[in-house]
Structures are given as structure tokens and as C-alpha cells.
Amino acid sequence: MKRIYILLIGFLVVSSGFGQSPSPQKQQHKRILFQNGSAHVGNGDYVHNSVIGVEEGKILFVKNALTYQLTEGDWDTIISIKGKHVYPGFIAANLTIGLTEIDAVRATRDFRETGSINPNVRSLIAFNTDSKVMYTVRTNGVLVTQSTPRGGLVSGTSSVMALDGWNWEDAVYKADDGVHINWPIKHRKSGWWAEPGPNSANDKYNKTRDAIYAFFQEAMAYSEVKNPTETFLKLEAMRGIFKGDQRLYIHTEYAPEINDVINFSRRFDLKHPVIIGGYDAHLVAARLIENNFSVMLGRPHSLPNFEEDYTYVNYQAAAKLQKAGVPFCLQSAGDMEVMNARNLPFLAGTAWAYGLTEEEAVASISLNVAKIMGVDDRIGSLEGGKDATLFISDGNALDMMTNNVTLAMVKGNFIVLDNHQMQLSRKYHERYGIE
Numbered sequence: 001m002k003r004i005y006i007l008l009i010g011f012l013v014v015s016s017g018f019g020q021s022p023s024p025q026k027q028q029h030k031r032i033l034f035q036n037g038s039a040h041v042g043n044g045d046y047v048h049n050s051v052i053g054v055e056e057g058k059i060l061f062v063k064n065a066l067t068y069q070l071t072e073g074d075w076d077t078i079i080s081i082k083g084k085h086v087y088p089g090f091i092a093a094n095l096t097i098g099l100t101e102i103d104a105v106r107a108t109r110d111f112r113e114t115g116s117i118n119p120n121v122r123s124l125i126a127f128n129t130d131s132k133v134m135y136t137v138r139t140n141g142v143l144v145t146q147s148t149p150r151g152g153l154v155s156g157t158s159s160v161m162a163l164d165g166w167n168w169e170d171a172v173y174k175a176d177d178g179v180h181i182n183w184p185i186k187h188r189k190s191g192w193w194a195e196p197g198p199n200s201a202n203d204k205y206n207k208t209r210d211a212i213y214a215f216f217q218e219a220m221a222y223s224e225v226k227n228p229t230e231t232f233l234k235l236e237a238m239r240g241i242f243k244g245d246q247r248l249y250i251h252t253e254y255a256p257e258i259n260d261v262i263n264f265s266r267r268f269d270l271k272h273p274v275i276i277g278g279y280d281a282h283l284v285a286a287r288l289i290e291n292n293f294s295v296m297l298g299r300p301h302s303l304p305n306f307e308e309d310y311t312y313v314n315y316q317a318a319a320k321l322q323k324a325g326v327p328f329c330l331q332s333a334g335d336m337e338v339m340n341a342r343n344l345p346f347l348a349g350t351a352w353a354y355g356l357t358e359e360e361a362v363a364s365i366s367l368n369v370a371k372i373m374g375v376d377d378r379i380g381s382l383e384g385g386k387d388a389t390l391f392i393s394d395g396n397a398l399d400m401m402t403n404n405v406t407l408a409m410v411k412g413n414f415i416v417l418d419n420h421q422m423q424l425s426r427k428y429h430e431r432y433g434i435e
Contacts, residue, residue, distance in 0.1 A: 022416030037081035042381030057412020089143030112151035121156030135419035178247030184208040244271035255280040285324035319355020349398035
């Protein structure tokens with residue numbers, strides 16, 4: 001029986017990736033025991049002194065170390081993580097990770113197609129596993145993303161992807177998990193955040209909303225035909241929405257529009273409707289619960305949308321939905337969203353500071369996200385039968401002062417925790433003799 005300590009593994013993993021884009025690692029260990037770490041399970045549970053068994057890439061159990069009897073020969077690898085914290089891999093929903101590299105370089109942006117209605121556009125096949133940005137993100141514990149297209153009324157179809165793999169076929173967790181639509185707004189703003197101007201009614205709101213209704217009516221009729229004589233790709237891509245196999249993600253913020261979205265969902269009997277943004281979601285919480293909605297909250301580290309709102313209104317949004325009983329998660333779409341995806345744990349930390357418990361905050365970027373996207377049978381928590389997609393941090397992962405990921409696994413494989421930024425840091429520390 002081998003005993004491998006986390007510092008040794010960390011050294012090997014870092015050194016193997018230096019100077020190049022890290023390659024996916026092949027698992028060398030069949031039965032692994034992580035011993036004596038503090039496990040944040042992701043479902044609200046916390047085990048202070050834990051043992052976590054992993055076999056063939058799957059989690060066998062998470063137990064209290066005081067009640068576990070270690071038997072010689074049961075494990076080929078035992079990793080001591082005493083004093084460290086274990087988390088399920090954090091999930092970055094509704095982002096263009098893998099679809100864009102440099103925001104200012106058009107040739108590296110592959111998340112938007114021409115045209116207004118494109119449900120047949122699939123982010124899956126455009127996902128780039130060689131993205132350098134991806135490696136900077138996962139060093140903070142973000143190991144899974146929902147790769148999401150942008151633009152138009154119907155942007156396209158997202159997929160749930162692991163941030164590790166030789167290609168998109170390796171990385172995929174759930175192909176084509178849902179279609180994204182951008183609901184119009186009733187009132188337009190003017191000015192900017194420092195000098196907001198007056199609002200004005202959107203005189204095209206009804207026309208745009210009616211266009212969405214018309215497309216969905218056509219798509220619903222098409223979905224009722226089992227073997228159409230002619231295949232229409234845009235309509236074919238909508239079948240899963242009406243069958244209940246896929247989610248419909250509706251990007252909208254304010255109560256008047258959310259109420260219209262709820263009516264829209266009722267009209268088409270949507271099985272898994274999800275609001276993305278949801279600035280006013282807490283104001284219509286009862287209706288959202290009644291109509292089986294979930295919410296992917298907008299970035300907590302954002303300024304208020306209205307001048308009269310408190311500066312901390314976005315910090316408190318998660319706690320308000322938690323208290324109301326609305327299924328929700330956090331996401332960080334917005335300006336420079338790909339490079340800022342690394343900050344996802346700290347968004348949860350802010351939500352923790354403003355009303356969530358610590359384990360509720362962990363769930364808001366792990367199991368809650370997995371449930372909303374329909375992948376909670378495989379990821380999102382440290383529970384038996386799920387993939388060993390997890391990471392270990394020296395300190396609390398929700399605190400930017402203590403988050404230091406020293407070991408991580410994706411689908412049961414150890415991953416390289418190195419990136420070009422860390423390489424440059426080491427280079428210039430060595431050049432100038434900085435300890």
C-alpha cells in the first residue's frame with residue numbers, strides 16, 4: 001500500500017505542466033483514500049474530519065474519520081489532507097468559457113452567430129479544450145462550466161463541459177442541456193452608471209415578444225410530428241424543450257418581464273424553465289415556485305441597477321431567494337466574464353457574508369447549479385456514486401485570502417494545476433530573487 005502526500009502530488013502536477021498547455025492526465029490509481037480533510041459535501045452537509053474513498057473515478061463514500069476503520073490493503077493510494085478543505089468542483093454556469101479567448105480579438109470569439117433565431121447553434125462542438133484561460137480558472141476550484149452561446153432572440157444551445165479533456169468529446173458532461181432566449185425589456189435605460197439618464201418605454205417590446213411566441217408555436221407544432229417529411233434544423237433543435245429533456249434558459253431581469261415569462265412558460269407547458277439574471281426574482285418568488293422556475297442569479301459583484309437601490313442589493317439577492325425557497329444558483333456572466341470566472345468562489349463568499357450559511361454558499365456554486373442543469377446525478381456534491389470531480393484547498397475556498405488549490409480531480413483524473421500566469425510569476429520571482 002502506497003502513501004502519497006499532497007505536497008508531493010502537487011509538485012509532480014505543477015512540474016509536468018510547466019512551459020506548455022497542460023495535457024490531460026491519465027489516472028494511475030484505482031482506489032484512493034483522502035484522509036482527515038474537512039469535507040464540504042455540497043448538499044449542506046459538512047464533515048470536519050473526513051475520509052473520502054474513490055474507486056475507478058467514482059466517489060465511494062464520504063465518512064467521519066473517527067468512525068472509519070482503515071484496513072491494510074484496501075487502498076493502493078492514501079493521501080493525507082489533514083488541515084485542508086475538500087469541495088466538489090465548482091460549476092460556472094452561463095459563461096462563454098471555451099468559446100472565447102481574448103475579448104478584444106474578434107478571431108478568438110466564437111460564441112455568436114448571425115441571425116436572430118438560432119436554437120440549432122451548438123456551443124458543444126465549438127468548445128476549445130486548449131484555451132489558456134481555462135487553466136487560470138480551474139486553479140481556483142472551478143472545474144465545470146456551462147458553455148453558452150450569445151446574441152439574438154434565441155442564442156442557441158448550451159452544453160455542460162468539464163474544464164479538462166483532449167477535445168470536446170472528452171470534456172462533455174451533458175450535451176445540449178438547454179436552449180437560451182433573450183427576453184426583451186419593457187423599458188430602456190439611458191446614460192451610464194455615473195450619470196444615469198431617464199428611462200423610456202420600449203415601443204418594440206410587444207412585437208419582439210410576439211415573435212418569440214410565434215416561433216415557439218411553430219416549434220411546438222413541429223415537435224408533435226414524429227417523422228416529418230422534411231427536416232428543419234431550427235425546429236428540430238427545439239424538440240427537447242417540449243419533450244422535457246432540455247431546459248429553457250430565459251435571460252431577463254425585472255418583475256414585469258418575469259411575469260410575462262411565467263405566462264409564456266404556462267402557455268407552452270415548459271417542464272424546466274430557468275430565469276437567468278433575475279434582479280427582481282425575489283419580488284415574484286411565489287409565482288416562480290408555483291410554476292417550477294429556477295433562477296441563475298446575476299453576478300453578485302455588480303452595481304445596483306437602480307439609483308435608489310442600496311449598494312449591497314446584489315450581495316443579498318441569494319439570501320432572499322434562499323429564504324423564499326426558490327431554487328437558485330450563482331453565475332458571473334458580464335464584462336470580461338471568462339477571465340473573471342476564477343472569482344466565482346468569492347462571489348459565493350460575498351453571498352455567505354450577506355445572509356447565506358457557509359454550506360448554502362458552497363451549494364450555490366456546486367449542487368444547486370448541477371440540479372438546475374440536470375447533471376446532479378454525476379457532479380455537484382461529494383456523494384457516493386458521483387464522479388470524483390473535486391478539489392482540495394489549503395484554506396476556505398470561498399475566501400480569496402485562503403483559497404489555495406493544491407490538488408484537483410476531474411472525472412476521477414488528477415489535473416495539472418498550473419497556468420501561464422503562474423509560470424510567469426515563478427520566472428520573475430526567480431529573476432529578481434524574490435522569495
